[in-house]
Every structure is written in structure tokens, then in C-alpha cells.
Amino acid sequence: MTDLFFYIFSAVALISAFTVVFSRNTVNAAMALIVTFLSMASLFVLLEAYFLAVVQVLVYAGAVVVLFLFIVMLLDAKEDKQKKISRISTAAAVIGFAILVMGVVAIQSSPTLAEASGGELAASQMTLKTFGNQLFTTYLLPMQVTGFLLLIAMVGVIVISKKAKQPQS
């Protein structure tokens, strides 16, 4: 049953990711992005990362895509007729894909990985309690740095999107 869900959700995620990349209309791309993020959240649930699935839905499918849609509507981007793709970009894409495939094959053929994925899983330790506990003990400094980063991002966005003031003279 879980296997079936895995196949369904990963197929949906891949197909909608394709739609994001190859759709002519930017609004359609943003809508497909929501579907991708939701099916990724389902995959997180299958991996028993329930908290992160909720965060994924709230932050990505909620905030990020809404922000994207706002900007798309605001800028009123015309449907772009895709100009012909440059040869260098295509070559870079193909070579990058080949390197990615090699990396994945290398990961999957590594002995430590086979060892890790071999046995049946014990009862997962990944409860929300351990998550929060770790977050505020071992990972306290990254947590605070992240909060500071969010503050900087907020100030930066306000500064960037403010209309440039006319020089007073």
C-alpha cells in the first residue's frame, strides 16, 4: 500500500515538475508548482517527517507560491515565445545531467548505503519532541542565525522594493 502511494506521489511530483519547467504560461507554471510541493509533502509523510510535511505545505505551497503568483500577476508577464535555445546551454544541460546520473549511481552503489537501507526499520525516533529538543539544544546557534537571517531578509526586501527617493535639492 505504501509502495503504491510512493509511486503515485512521485509520478505526480515529476509530471507537475515537468509542467513547471515547460509550460509557456507562467501562471500555469506556478499552479503546477503547488501540485509539486503538495506531492513532495506527501512523500515527506511517507518518510515519517510529519512536521516537515506540514511546514512544506504552509511555507512552500502557501507562502512561496502565493508570493510567486503575486509577482506574476503584478508584472503581467506576457506569454513568452521561447526563443531558440542556445547550443551552449543544451550542452551544459546534457553534461550536467550526465554528472548527476553518475553521482546517483555512485551513491547507490556505495556499500554503506546498502547497509543502511537493507534492514527493516526500527521504530522511528523521529518524534516532534526530539525534533524540538534537538532544535533548541544542539542546533540552537543555527536556529538563532536563521532568525537573524529572516530579519535581514525582511529589512532587505523593504529597502529594495522602496521607491528610490528623488534627490532633494
Added chain:
Amino acid sequence: MTIGLDQYIAVSSMLFAIGFFGVLLRKNTLVIYMSLELMLNAANLALIAFSRYHETVGGNLFVFFVISVAAAEVAVGLAIIVALFRKKQTVQVEELNALNN
């Protein structure tokens, strides 16, 4: 075939590859940005899968930080795109060549 770490890594790398193609092949800045988000999400999936199958909590926590940084990054990036659009009236990357003189 039972679902293990291998399958999750495969899905994650395929998603990453799709996002990568999007970044390289599309000309619209917004779509490039969406593809970047796809790549970040694919990396998140791989991290969670590793964390689940090695039974450590570190990967999950790292994904938490990645998500918060990505949210901040989207806000700043979209503000930059809006500022660029205000100046040049376009979001196509090949027309944004102010540094190429």
C-alpha cells in the same frame, strides 16, 4: 520491489534534474526562480530520505533550516525581480545585460 532509500534518491535526483534543465533552458526569470525552488525541494527530499533510513534527526533539522532560508531567499529574489522590472520593463534574462558592455 519494496521502496527503499534508492527509490527516494532516484526521485529526488530526477526532480533535481528537471529543475536544473529549467534553470538552464528557460529565459523567463520567474520560471528560472521556480526551477531553483524545485532543486531546493529535491535536495530536501534526499536529506529527509537519508535521515529516515539512517535513523538520525540531523537531516530533518537541516531541512527545516533549508526551508526557512529558502523562504527568505524567495522574498529577496522576487523583490529584486520587481526592482529589475521597474527599471527595464522585462523579465527575460537575455534582455537583462546591463553588466555586459
